[in-house]
Amino acid sequence: MKKDRSSLLLLLLYGVLIAALLILAAAGAKLYSHVLAARQVHSHQRLALSYVQSQAAGFSGDRVILAEGPEGTMLCLKEADGTFETRIYYYAGSLRTEFCPVERACNPEGSQRICDLESFELTREGNLLRIVTDCGESVICCYGGAAHE
Amino acid sequence: MNETKIGGRLLHLVPMILFVLVFVVCCGTLAGLFVRSADVSARAGQKNQAVQLCRNQAERFRAGEEMPGSPVSFAGGEITVAVSREDCPAGKMLHAEITAISEDGNILYTLNAARYVLDGR
Numbered sequence: 227m228k229k230d231r232s233s234l235l236l237l238l239l240y241g242v243l244i245a246a247l248l249i250l251a252a253a254g255a256k257l258y259s260h261v262l263a264a265r266q267v268h269s270h271q272r273l274a275l276s277y278v279q280s281q282a283a284g285f286s287g288d289r290v291i292l293a294e295g296p297e298g299t300m301l302c303l304k305e306a307d308g309t310f311e312t313r314i315y316y317y318a319g320s321l322r323t324e325f326c327p328v329e330r331a332c333n334p335e336g337s338q339r340i341c342d343l344e345s346f347e348l349t350r351e352g353n354l355l356r357i358v359t360d361c362g363e364s365v366i367c368c369y370g371g372a373a374h375e
Numbered sequence: 376m377n378e379t380k381i382g383g384r385l386l387h388l389v390p391m392i393l394f395v396l397v398f399v400v401c402c403g404t405l406a407g408l409f410v411r412s413a414d415v416s417a418r419a420g421q422k423n424q425a426v427q428l429c430r431n432q433a434e435r436f437r438a439g440e441e442m443p444g445s446p447v448s449f450a451g452g453e454i455t456v457a458v459s460r461e462d463c464p465a466g467k468m469l470h471a472e473i474t475a476i477s478e479d480g481n482i483l484y485t486l487n488a489a490r491y492v493l494d495g496r
Contacts (some may be wrong), residue, residue: 243398243403250405257409263414268423275427279434353438359413362424365431 269363273341274321278314278357279366281323287368290355294347295333299348301355304328313337316346320361405409421451425475426455427484433488436471466493 281303282290282360289304295315303312314323324337344360355366428449430489431451436442436456446453469490475483 239395243395246398246402250402254405254409257413261412264416264420268420271423271427279430354435354440362427363431364427365434365436365438 230319267361270341270343271359274343274346275357275362275364277321277340279364281312281314282355282366282368285368287353290368292350292355296332298346300332301348314340316343319343321346330365404444420482421477425454425477429473429475429484429486432456432473433471433486436469436473436488437490439490442471446476449475450463452483464489466491468492 234262278301282301285303289306291302291304291311293300293302295313296317298316300313303314305311309328310325311328312323312325312330314321315332315334316322317336317337320342321340322334322337323340324333326333338347345358347358349356349358353367355368357364357366392445408414428447432442433456436458442456442458448454451457452475454473457472457474459470459472461470469492471488471490473488475485477483
């Protein structure tokens with residue numbers, strides 16, 4: 227009878243230990259997935275917003291143009307001679323860029339993918355170019371005012 | 376005889392008690408690591424947001440927008456902008472120190488921006 231009781235207690239103790247381990251493992255997994263998701267959001271924010279910010283920073287206002295892209299508004303950064311431009315646009319769930327002659331139509335399939343995004347919107351408010359993505363918002367000062375095609 | 380029996384049983388329990396103690400210490404360490412990891416992640420997110428907001432404010436300053444006189448709040452802190460002027464021969468140089476401060480008063484990020492304004496503009 228006494229042996230049965232101690233066996234039961236031992237079993238209970240193991241049960242408690244296993245439950246504690248399971249809770250700890252579940253908490254760790256949840257936290258890890260949360261940290262990964264947050265890291266992905268920050269990484270996309272830095273990639274998308276900073277990429278556009280750094281690209282547009284080197285162009286004066288009259289060479290920063292908003293045009294109609296494959297899915298929404300597209301940012302066109304014209305080279306000084308006006309024959310080539312860097313295009314940044316949203317296509318099939320990702321931010322893409324391509325460098326091509328001004329007169330050539332967009333080729334999303336041949337473009338370079340920057341990062342995956344859920345949304346990407348560009349608007350212009352005077353000298354300020356506003357970028358809104360699912361990861362955050364950013365503004366860029368374009369001297370001379372941004373143009374719109 | 377009875378005492379020897381109790382002593383023997385206690386001796387039998389020592390490995391078990393040690394095991395439970397080690398287990399509790401390990402669980403505590405792991406839980407502490409998890410809490411610390413969550414805290415670091417939260418602070419990284421806050422800093423990331425602060426940097427982005429400071430950069431946005433600097434771009435607005437460069438574009439000639441009026442800077443807010445009072446601190447601007449964001450999740451986890453506020454952003455202050457201190458603008459100073461420096462007279463130059465043909466105009467003035469405006470300097471802005473944009474600082475993101477957390478709710479507990481720590482400086483998260485500081486960004487300096489400058490803009491040259493010609494006289495008469």
